[in-house]
Amino acid sequence: MLSARIKSAATAIMAVGLLAGCASSGNPKDPIEGFNRAMFAFNEGLDAAIIKPVATGYEAVLPSPVRTGVTNFFGNIDDLFIGVNNLLQGKVPEAFSDLGRVAINTTVGLLGLIDFASDAGLEKHNEDFGQTFGRWGVGNGAYVVVPVFGPRTARDTVGLVLDVAVDPVWNHLPQDAREAAVVLRLVNDRANLLPADKVIEEAALDKYSYMRDAYFQRRRSLIHDGNPPREVEADAEQVDRPATAEVVVPEPRAEVMPVAPAPPVLVARAEPVETK
């Protein structure tokens, strides 16, 4: 059953790969941009029509401690797999910390509703199969916007398939509860992202490419556990620095000067200025 699911996902990825031929726009990271933009528009539409309104209502109706409980409950189940992924990445102390979290939160934390482990100093980690592959040295591959799930890379799409295939909520809850649980998790996750929406709307010139770049940077950071080598900056130095030296006027711009002390002489001459 598991292999069947992986097979169908692999077929889907291959189909996506075939589409690559028809739409390309020059960004080497995003060879199937035409397809991706269409899928992005689909996801945005789905979000605007259904997911976001439901999440907004959910946020409005349920008090914050309840939503935190929901987040913690699903987070506790995740921790198990975060631990497995840490183990696969050879990060043994982290893996034990994750399993410790599960042990504490499942018992003292009432089946995961309360995150006591964080208070006890066991930090929550963020791992998934895509990151594990990344850690093993698998490159990003092409950027793919997956229906419903959103931005992924080819590597992370395979990771996602595994994440879904072993998802305990889907696989181990009773048949009638699991649909509800998966929907609740989706809505809760979306509600947690509502604050970010406004910031992204404010920031992005072109939301599609903004999200794409943000995704690449986020994944890179996650694979390096929040401490990626500063490669981007190094590039920029080589490319930009010499130019900077020539182009930038040495005179600092107004906002570049913090305390902006006007030369004392000038201040002294400015008679009418109120100085207390």
Next chain:
Amino acid sequence: MKSLFALFSGLLIATTAMAQEVAPDVLVKTVTNEVLDIVRKDKDIQSGNTKKAIDLVEAKVLPHFNFTRMTQLALGKDWRQANAAQQKTLTDEFHVLLVRTYSKALTEYKNQTIDFKPFALKPGETDVRVRTQIKQSGAGKNIELDYDLEKSGATWKVYDISVGGISLVTTYRDSFASEVRNNGIDGLVKSLQAKNKSGEATSVKK
């Protein structure tokens, strides 16, 4: 008399500014605490008054930012294509965009606390990353908030901020690059101006 007093206070400001070579981590910490203290007490900002948040950011945060450098980084190699006037316009427009984004983020502030990670400045270093973490009460997910600073003269200036590893500046690279590729530097200037206009409209509405 009055002008003499002004002269002295002017001198005083100038000398204290020169004397305080504030370490980058101290700078980040001071400004963060100062700004959050204000936001915590300000109901208007908490309820989404972007205008007021922008004023706060302009007064407290911006003096420590190097926008020319930020714009340069966002443009990458295209920066050299732009002439001096275009560079100035780009910097100004990007400035407006970043300030609004940053201010918007402030209005989303609830009651998270900030942890400052240990930082040690090596002698002679002029480019550093100060790492902090936003702690959300209840749900245990923390968000990394990192500041990249560069030393110019005796002062440190922020030239990039990353939230959860996503850079506020370099995330624009691909969209800027494709805009320049398709419509030239002026096309990018135009689209930044249009974006800022529409943003202004929405923040006024608020």
